[in-house]
Amino acid sequence: MHSIFEAVIIGIVEGLTEFLPVSSTGHMILAQSLLNTQNDEVMKTFDFVIQLGAIMAVVIIYWKRILSLFGLVKRKSESARGKKLNLLHILIGILPAGVIGLSVNKIVDEKLFNSATVLIGLVLGGILMIIAEKKKEKPSVTVMDDMTYRQAFYIGLWQLVSIWPGFSRSGSTIAGGMLSGVSRAASADFTFIMAIPIMFGASGVYFLKNYHALSTNDLPFFAVGFIVAFIVALLAVVSFIKFVQKMKLTYFAYYRFALAIVFALYLYLS
Template identity: 85%
Template sequence: MHTIFEAVIIGIVEGLTEFLPVSSTGHMILAQSLMNTQNDEVMKTFDFVIQLGAIMAVVLLYWKRILSLFGLMKRKSESKTGRKLNLLHILIGILPAGIIGIALNDYVDEVLFNPVSVLVGLILGGILLIIGEKKKEQPKAEVMDDMTYRQAFFIGLWQLLSIWPGFSRSGSTIAGGMLSGVSRAASADFTFIMAIPIMFGASLVYFVKNYDALSMSDFPFFAVGFVVAFIVALLAVATFIKFVQRMKLTYFAYYRFALAIVFALFLLLS
């Protein structure tokens, strides 16, 4: 039986890390390991549900942009060419991870959802951040409206790395975007907007897959985690997104390396 205390702690961890290129999923797995929580289907579903709670903060932040994608709100293009980001960009971006993610879902659950795998992902993801920062192309897309369908597709391919817990969806896509000629700020914005349908879809898949393992007694646990993640993310989102848009990716890489080293020592000594 999972406790409300676990829901609060993990919800806070999720809300604080969802918008940084440090892997919120990886942090939750490590936090659960420290608290010795039961790593069952309920907890795995819970992780995706509270990530959805954090993503709802993005919906509030980008609501005008989201409405404009559906033609429900008119806005002027930010691109010098007059090009506008549209739903096809989003679809192209989420398609690779959506298809491969569903295909590898069982494998990821069974093999990669553990602290050791997360530590490997943190290190490899940190190396990618450094490469993205050092080898970045001169931005051809300064804002999201400048992005081409080709760039959206390449960012979607980079997002495949986030299937491995610890790599980070935002880290993979921001670094990949910079390597594809998209500015850091535009890559970050596109990453967060892409996360909305991805997390809705992932939460739905896990609910359907693990429906039989859930019960009404789990509802308070899920509800508290969702609300805590939403509130913490709402308080952090504006500031953290500005950090991600402006701060060099190498700083986040150093944090990932430090966390991996500290937790590896913890595992060896425990």
């Protein structure tokens, strides 16, 4: 049985890292290695459930834009040409991860949820971010409303690499958006909104697949982790989103490299 202490620590880690391009999943796996938690089906399901708690903070911040996608709220376009992001952009963006992610999630669960693969993902994801920042052409799209369907699909394709733990969903899609001609700020906005259906879907799939391994004794563990992740994420989300929109991905890449080196030494020496 997992402890409430583990739920609090991992919930804090998730809440702080979900909105940064540093891989929240990778950080949770590394935190669990430090805590010596049992890497079982309960913990893997827990990881996805508390990510859903953090994503709820995005729902609160972007609630008007989300409702506008369904035509429930009128919103003034940020595009100089009067265009608006619509639901089809989101559906196109989540399609690649939704289709391919479901087909490979068993392999990911069994082979990739460990510290060694996370360290590889941290390094490779950091390299991708540096490449994106080195692109010299000015972005053709500076606000999310001006994104084309093709760009939404390209960003969705880049999200596929985040299936590898440590790559980071936000890091991959923001970098992919920049390589597709979308500004860092617009890519970040689209990334956070696109994460909502992705995480709801992933959490649902994991719960349905592993609910038989859960018991009523696990409910406090899940509830505490979910609530902690939600509260921490809600406190951090506004400043972190603005931070990610403005700060170059290169600095996050350097952090990822440093974290990979520190944990590689820790794993080698322990």
